[in-house]
Amino acid sequence: MVELRVFTPDKVIGGDTYEIAYAHSYPKQHWSKDSLYFADEEDGIGVLSPYFDDIFKVYAYYGDQKITLLEWQEIEKRCRADYEDNASVDKFFTTITEWIEKGNRGAEYFWILGI
Known part of the structure; x- marks a missing residue:
């Protein structure tokens, strides 16, 4: 069973x-206390990578990737459809949506910074 998790820097x-x-944090700061994180494992990037590969011509797995809110909504829609009975997927996307609304200052994009 997939256990997609997002966590804070202290975790x-x-x-x-x-x-x-x-959007406003990067490139000024990497490893920000205001950022969220997810694992480079089967239950992290392994779940999301098929959607990234579908949405982007080339996804920067080892660099910085700008994600528009529309692109993110499409990734979320597809992932939720494939994992509709998985509570961790629901919590993952709900947490990120709340995080965006709380602190992205109205920007229409955010960043995922690769390993």
Whole structure:
């Protein structure tokens, strides 16, 4: 069963981790206390990568990737459809939506910073 999780910086315990950064945070700061994170594992990027590969011609897995809100909504829609009975997927996207609304200052994009 897929366990897609997003976590705050205090929960990063090492290893390869993707950072979800506000539009205004990057490139000024990497590893921001305001960012969210997800794992470079089967239950992290392994779940999301098929959708990234469908939405973007080339996705920067090892760099910075600008994500528009419309692109993110499409990724969310497709992932939720494939994992409709998975509570962790629902919580993952709900948490990110709330995070965007709380602190993205009305920007129409955010960043995912690769490992």
